[in-house]
Each structure stands twice: as C-alpha cells, then as structure tokens.
Amino acid sequence: MxxxxxxxxxxxxxxxxxxxxxxxFNDGELTALLGPSGSxxxxxxxxxxxxxxxxxxxxxxHGEDATDLHVSKxxxxxxxxxxxxxxxxxxxxxxxxxxxxxxRGQRPDKAVIRDKVMTLLSLVQLDWTAHRYPHQLSGGxxxxxxxxxxxxxxxxxxxxDEPFGxxxxxxxxxxxxxxxxxxxxxxxxxxxVTHDQEExxxxxxxxxxxxxxxxxxxxxxxRIYDYPANPFVYRFLGNVxxxxxxxxxxxxxxxxxxxxxxxxxxxxxxxxxxxxxPHDIEVFADxxxxxxxxxxxxxVSRVGPTVRLELRTDESAHVVHAxxxxxxxxxxxxxxxxxxxxxxAHSRVFLPDTELAAG
Amino acid sequence: xxxxxxxVPAEAVRSARWRxxxxxxxxxxxxxIGLALxxxxxFLVLPLLVVLYSAFSQGLHAWAxxxxxxxxxxxxxxxxxxxAIAVPANLVFGVATAWAVAKFEFRGxxxxxxxxxMPFAISxxxxxxxxxxxxxxxxxxxxxxxxxxxxxxxxxxxxxxxxVFGTLPFIARELIPLMQxxxxxxxxxxxxxxxxxxxxxxxxxxxxxxxxxxxxxxLCNARAMGEFGAVAVVSGRIRGExxxxxxxxEVLYNEYQFTAAFAVSSLLTxxxxxxxxxxxxxxxxxxxRARRAAH
Numbered sequence: 001m002x003x004x005x006x007x008x009x010x011x012x013x014x015x016x017x018x019x020x021x022x023x024x025f026n027d028g029e030l031t032a033l034l035g036p037s038g039s040x041x042x043x044x045x046x047x048x049x050x051x052x053x054x055x056x057x058x059x060x061x062h063g064e065d066a067t068d069l070h071v072s073k074x075x076x077x078x079x080x081x082x083x084x085x086x087x088x089x090x091x092x093x094x095x096x097x098x099x100x101x102x103x104r105g106q107r108p109d110k111a112v113i114r115d116k117v118m119t120l121l122s123l124v125q126l127d128w129t130a131h132r133y134p135h136q137l138s139g140g141x142x143x144x145x146x147x148x149x150x151x152x153x154x155x156x157x158x159x160x161d162e163p164f165g166x167x168x169x170x171x172x173x174x175x176x177x178x179x180x181x182x183x184x185x186x187x188x189x190x191x192x193v194t195h196d197q198e199e200x201x202x203x204x205x206x207x208x209x210x211x212x213x214x215x216x217x218x219x220x221x222x223r224i225y226d227y228p229a230n231p232f233v234y235r236f237l238g239n240v241x242x243x244x245x246x247x248x249x250x251x252x253x254x255x256x257x258x259x260x261x262x263x264x265x266x267x268x269x270x271x272x273x274x275x276x277x278p279h280d281i282e283v284f285a286d287x288x289x290x291x292x293x294x295x296x297x298x299x300v301s302r303v304g305p306t307v308r309l310e311l312r313t314d315e316s317a318h319v320v321h322a323x324x325x326x327x328x329x330x331x332x333x334x335x336x337x338x339x340x341x342x343x344x345a346h347s348r349v350f351l352p353d354t355e356l357a358a359g
Numbered sequence: 360x361x362x363x364x365x366x367v368p369a370e371a372v373r374s375a376r377w378r379x380x381x382x383x384x385x386x387x388x389x390x391x392i393g394l395a396l397x398x399x400x401x402f403l404v405l406p407l408l409v410v411l412y413s414a415f416s417q418g419l420h421a422w423a424x425x426x427x428x429x430x431x432x433x434x435x436x437x438x439x440x441x442x443a444i445a446v447p448a449n450l451v452f453g454v455a456t457a458w459a460v461a462k463f464e465f466r467g468x469x470x471x472x473x474x475x476x477m478p479f480a481i482s483x484x485x486x487x488x489x490x491x492x493x494x495x496x497x498x499x500x501x502x503x504x505x506x507x508x509x510x511x512x513x514x515x516x517x518x519x520x521x522x523v524f525g526t527l528p529f530i531a532r533e534l535i536p537l538m539q540x541x542x543x544x545x546x547x548x549x550x551x552x553x554x555x556x557x558x559x560x561x562x563x564x565x566x567x568x569x570x571x572x573x574x575x576x577x578l579c580n581a582r583a584m585g586e587f588g589a590v591a592v593v594s595g596r597i598r599g600e601x602x603x604x605x606x607x608x609e610v611l612y613n614e615y616q617f618t619a620a621f622a623v624s625s626l627l628t629x630x631x632x633x634x635x636x637x638x639x640x641x642x643x644x645x646x647x648r649a650r651r652a653a654h
Contacts, residue, residue, distance in 0.1 A: 051550075051551070072554060074551075075553070077551065078547070078551040080544050080547070084547065084548040085545075086545055088566045097549070097554070098554075101554040150551070153553055
C-alpha cells in the first residue's frame with residue numbers, strides 16, 4: 001500500500017517539527033528517513049502512524065484519506081526504538097496481543113492464533129523464547145520480538161522508529177541485513193527512521209534526507225551518496241573536504257586545479273565551495289601530474305584495509321582528509337611528514353551558503 | 360616489577376583501610392540502634408500494648424459487650440460504608456489524575472499537581488469547617504439543598520465528602536511518579552496493534568500500575584477509617600447515626616467508659632494492623648518483582 005503525505009505541517013509550541021512536507025512512499029518499497037536529531041523524521045513517522053495529529057495537510061493510504069483515522073484503525077505496524085514490549089506478558093502473549101484484542105467477530109480462534117504466533121516467532125528465529133519474558137532477552141532479541149508483534153496483525157504499512165538505535169554496533173549491523181532480507185520476503189511498504197547514514201544507504205531502496213523539518217533530498221541510496229543535492233546532504237552523508245574556489249565561466253579553480261562546473265557557466269570570478277569526499281581525493285608521490293596541489297602529509301592512520309591521510313596544502317589553513325587502499329599507499333611509498341600531490345577526482349561545487357557557513 | 364605478587368597485599372591493605380574509613384565504631388552503631396528501638400518501643404509498641412491491655416482488662420466478655428453494643432455496631436457499619444464509597448471514588452480520581460498528568464501535556468499541569476497535595480496541608484478541622492460553610496443551612500448551597508430535601512451535613516453524604524477530600528492525594532500521589540516513569544510507549548504500541556483505548560487501559564496500563572495502585576488503596580483505606588477531625592465537624596456526632604468508629608471511641612472515653620473505649624479502639628487498631636500486614640506483603644512482592652525484572 002502506498003503512503004501519500006500531502007503538505008503536512010506540525011509544530012510543537014515554537015518548534016517547527018515538520019515544515020510543509022509532501023512525499024509519496026511507493027507500494028512495497030523500503031524507505032529510510034534520514035536526518036540529524038530534531039530534523040522531524042520521527043515526528044513524520046508518528047504522523048503517518050496516527051500517534052501525532054498534523055496541524056494541517058493530509059495523509060493518504062492507497063489514495064484514501066487517513067488523516068482523521070484513529071491509530072488503532074490504520075493497520076500500521078510500529079516498531080519503537082526502545083522496543084515497547086509489554087513487560088508483564090510473555091513473548092508469546094506479546095506477539096499474540098494484536099490478534100487477541102480484535103473485536104469478537106474478527107478474532108481468530110485459539111489454535112489459529114497459536115499457529116500464527118509460532119510461525120512469526122520462527123520467522124524472527126526466536127521460537128524458543130515463546131514462554132520467556134521480555135526482561136530475559138537481549139536488546140536485539142527484544143527488537144525482533146517487537147517486529148514479530150507488529151507483523152502479527154498483517155499491517156499494510158510497517159513503520160520503524162530508529163529500530164536499531166539502542167543496540168551495539170555488531171548486533172545493529174547484523175539486524176539491519178536481516179531486516180533487508182525480511183523485507184525482500186514479505187514486501188510490505190516500510191519506512192524506517194535513522195540518523196545513521198550507513199544504515200540508510202545499506203538497507204533501503206530509497207533514502208529521504210530531512211533537515212529542520214524539510215526534505216533536503218529524496219532518491220536512490222547511490223544517487224544520494226554520489227550526487228548530494230546541497231552542502232547539507234554532502235556533509236551529512238559521510239566525511240567531506242571543503243575547498244574554497246573561484247568560479248569563472250563554468251570552471252571552478254582551487255589553486256592550479258581546475259574543476260568542471262558547467263551549471264555555473266554564466267558566473268564570472270565568483271566565490272564557490274567545492275566538496276570532495278576523502279576517497280575521491282587522488283594522491284600522487286610526485287608532481288608530474290599537471291594540476292595537482294602540493295601538500296605535506298601530517299598524519300597517517302591505518303584502519304583495516306584502508307589508510308587515512310591528513311594533509312595540509314600550501315594554500316589552505318585546514319587539513320584535507322584523503323583515503324586510499326593500503327595497497328595503493330604502499331605502491332606510492334608515502335611517509336608521514338613527507339610530500340604529496342593531491343587532486344580531487346570527483347567533486348561538486350556550490351555557492352557559499354551563509355546559513356551553512358555559520359554552522 | 361612483579362606486580363602480580365604485590366597486588367594481593369596491596370588490595371588487602373586497601374580494603375582494610377576502606378572498611379575502617381567508612382564504618383562507624385561499634386559503640387556508636389549500637390547506641391544509635393538502641394536509641395531507635397527505645398523510641399519505637401516507647402511511642403509505638405507500648406501504646407499498642409496499652410490499648411490491648413485496657414481493652415481486655417475486664418475480660419473477653421466485657422470486650423465483646425462493648426463491641427456488639429448497638430451504637431458500636433452502628434459506628435462500625437457507618438465506617439465501613441464510608442470507606443466503601445470513599446476508596447473507590449479516590450481510586451477513580453487517582454487513576455484519572457495520574458493518567459492525565461503522566462500521559463498528556465496541558466496547561467496548568469503543575470498547578471494540578473500542587474492542588475492534589477492540598478488535603479495533606481490543610482488541618483482536618485478546617486476542612487470540616489469549609490464544608491460546613493458550603494453545605495450548612497446558612498451556607499452557599501444550604502438553601503438549595505433544603506429546598507430539594509437533601510441532607511448533606513450531619514448525615515452520611517457530608518462524612519463521605521470530607522473523607523474523600525482528606526484521602527484525595529493517596530492514590531494519585533502513588534501513581535503519578537510510577538506512570539511518568541513508565542512513559543506511554545507501551546500504550547502507543549497497543550494502539551498501533553489495533554486495541555481500543557479501553558482495552559489498552561485494561562490490558563496494558565492497569566497491569567503495569569497494579570502494585571502501586573494496591574499500595575495507594577491500602578494507604579487510602581487506612582486513612583479513611585481513622586479520619587477524625589473533619590468528620591467530627593460535619594457529622595454532628597449523632598450517636599448511633601453519624602458517629603464513625605473514631606468518633607464513637609471519643610464519646611465513650613468522654614463518658615468515662617474506658618474499657619469500652621479501648622475495646623472499640625482495639626478493633627480500629629486491629630484493622631490498622633491488618634492494613635500494615637497487607638502493605639508489607641505488597642511491598643515484599645513488589646521488591647521481588649523488581650529484583651526479578653533487574654536480571
């Protein structure tokens with residue numbers, strides 16, 4: 001079932017949580033709502049669920065207006081960051097809850113409930129915990145139970161609010177791959193909120209980047225990563241180097257380096273900012289490459305298979321971060337304290353944004 | 360250096376010093392405990408024994424006579440009736456208030472929280488007088504009440520009202536911190552799973568606050584039985600009609616019927632003791648649950 005968000009606004013006192021957002025989540029898609037805290041992503045998820053009422057705007061499920069529909073009638077599955085399992089009920093009772101509270105006419109009989117709960121528990125690989133209580137399980141297990149509980153009522157939409165936020169790094173990585181596989185099996189329209197860009201890029205079909213209650217960019221994960229729409233998205237999705245440049249006739253210059261910036265063809269000697277990811281910085285040991293910046297290697301740190309360099313160019317006051325494979329690093333024969341030449345292989349140029357420059 | 364060899368004595372020295380530094384001398388410990396026990400004995404246990412001794416000082420027969428005398432029976436009935444109305448009334452009020460304070464944001468929330476405490480702050484006699492002013496024949500509602508032939512003052516409704524007022528904070532006070540700490544995620548989860556508001560309350564909220572609620576009811580119940588000052592003002596102290604147990608005891612005492620007074624007192628004390636036992640059981644059960652949940 002598709003979800004349509006139509007010009008939704010939500011304020012809490014003076015704070016604008018959602019600022020005129022319109023979005024459509026397609027049927028069967030797994031979408032990540034990505035943003036820093038306070039960006040409105042959780043509020044948007046709660047508005048979809050019906051746990052918050054929007055100030056204005058409409059929410060439609062499969063074309064039907066659901067804005068004034070009560071939470072309990074929306075058939076959404078909601079997974080909370082802190083699991084929100086019923087403490088006083090066993091795992092079995094937790095998962096069965098949604099089926100047991102159905103009105104008498106729609107309630108399946110006991111044997112059916114039992115089969116369904118056990119099927120779901122084996123789906124999340126926790127059928128052996130049926131008679132345990134939530135406090136006897138680990139965080140990762142609790143979250144899987146919470147997911148099974150949400151799926152028991154066969155929701156048309158699955159909403160997950162920072163589902164792995166409270167878990168440690170390893171369990172988190174495992175669970176998100178598991179969620180991806182689960183989604184490939186059951187194909188229910190899903191939206192999950194996260195502030196972890198890696199999680200969003202790895203798990204989802206589509207990423208919606210939010211900031212200050214607005215949508216900054218919306219698209220496929222690779223596209224968002226490779227072509228960020230603005231400096232905010234660039235910065236939010238991983239590390240980035242910023243170079244001050246001059247834009248002239250569609251070319252941005254940083255010292256001797258010329259970068260193509262065709263979108264600024266009409267500009268004459270304007271200030272610009274070039275954003276370059278650390279792994280998009282090419283590093284050379286000698287200067288025979290034309291159009292490279294001379295720099296000194298200040299720090300070399302080896303992190304697993306990659307080597308991270310901190311370099312300082314002659315022009316720039318701040319440090320440039322570069323990343324290359326250990327193999328390439330050894331090939332170049334670079335040493336800490338030595339010289340190097342660098343060139344951005346892939347960059348995007350933006351006009352300086354006063355608001356962002358201040359932050 | 361051979362750190363593994365020196366580590367053991369160093370650890371032992373440190374722990375010995377630690378013990379000496381934080382523990383009090385034995386004589387101080389013993390005298391503090393002794394003082395506390397002596398105080399409790401003098402002011403709690405001794406009076407209790409005096410009550411029981413005096414109640415049975417003229418034999419079991421005299422005790423039974425005093426307790427089954429018509430006025431005493433009327434007082435017992437009235438007290439139980441008042442408790443049977445006041446406690447459920449406060450149960451509903453307490454749960455509703457705690458729910459509102461813990462689960463919703465609204466204007467005047469802090470004012471509401473302070474007002475709940477008011478019955479603890481005001482002297483019971485003043486509470487009684489407030490209601491006399493409101494419901495008395497010269498009072499604000501007096502003429503309207505007498506025009507409709509309704510009796511509040513010097514009758515059961517008046518007693519119930521002051522007892523409800525006096526015991527108002529017990530259940531709400533007990534539940535507010537508990538419900539605030541539990542948040543509303545479980546309720547939200549229940550709603551998204553398709554449960555109605557009522558089912559959510561019944562299956563999720565109530566089980567979570569059960570023990571706090573029982574504890575609040577017990578305290579409320581104890582106070583409702585023993586309430587004296589406010590009841591004395593509004594009841595009119597009509598023997599066999601509007602005297603609750605504490606008032607009946609006072610009447611007996613003022614008439615120099617000491618044995619009877621203490622006999623009825625022993626009843627009230629017995630009820631209080633039962634309440635304390637139930638309260639301890641609830642606390643014990645609660646602690647065990649908390650310990651189990653912590654694992």
